């Protein structure tokens with residue numbers, strides 16, 4: 192659906208050129224939730240803003256459903272933007288307008304609806320984001336999560352095909368973040384809406400994204416299905432981002448432990464099977480779980496745990512082979 196082909200963009204500050212993104216190529220499929228992660232200054236906002244031409248790339252092409260958006264006429268671009276919603280970290284609501292008026296604003300701009308149609312659509316959107324009773328309130332009377340719900344309702348007003356999210360949950364507390372992410376996922380599924388979201392938090396990626404791209408200093412360094420990138424990060428910056436969301440040691444030394452240590456990665460239903468117990472019984476070794484996480488990547492269960500094998504009978508090669516039958520990955524950690 193979206194094909195980004197070798198785009199670059201720089202800014203000029205005090206006569207000095209600052210590259211923001213360099214030679215980025217990406218493909219986003221219709222209906223997926225595509226995440227872009229990177230630390231502050233990596234170029235995420237610049238990249239996502241090129242998708243509705245809030246920033247125009249210096250070079251390269253962006254094709255959406257086959258047509259190059261950088262060549263659209265003014266009218267065509269306005270129409271395209273109407274079908275591309277965007278939400279922001281700081282919500283960008285108009286503080287002098289009520290919730291209802293904020294949501295109505297893009298409908299008015301579209302100039303295609305009667306008053307009654309706009310009223311109906313605003314009510315429909317308020318229901319969708321569960322803000323039924325808040326139509327006549329002002330943004331200042333709302334919590335952060337409620338403000339972002341208004342932002343989402345406004346972004347969806349004209350039935351967009353694409354929703355761009357620039358750090359949409361970064362200003363929210365963890366619980367509110369979860370509820371906004373659930374809402375985004377629900378919208379993605381109900382309406383088949385394509386979502387491109389940028390974040391600096393791997394947990395956001397883990398919760399709702401199908402695929403992810405990692406940006407570092409304007410360059411795309413890694414890209415793939417979320418489970419692959421999260422469980423087997425290749426690039427140093429990706430490892431650092433994963434480590435932040437679920438710390439795990441890479442060596443026995445870092446854990447302050449010696450003896451045979453294994454890091455096991457499970458994905459899917461096997462995550463909930465008593466593998467440790469079975470292998471322990473079969474090989475007559477004990478296991479000490481020294482670190483780990485069990486959770487979900489979107490809906491898929493996963494576990495990544497580090498175990499220490501106990502007892503004289505512990506033969507690392509045999510243990511690794513036994514784990515290898517169940518785990519998607521079994522790494523012996525250097526001690």
Ligand SMILES: Nc1ncnc2c1ncn2[C@@H]1O[C@H](COP(=O)(O)OP(=O)(O)O)[C@@H](O)[C@H]1O
Nearest residue numbers: 202204211229230231232233234235236237238
């Ligand atoms: N409007 C701007 N003017 C000048 N430099 C900018 C502007 N916007 C972003 N930059 C610079 O471009 C780089 C990428 O920024 P940005 O796309 O905002 O990254 P991110 O969203 O990942 O934090 C940074 O070095 C930033 O300072």
Ligand SMILES: [Mg+2]
Nearest residue numbers: 235236237358
């Ligand atoms: Mg940004």
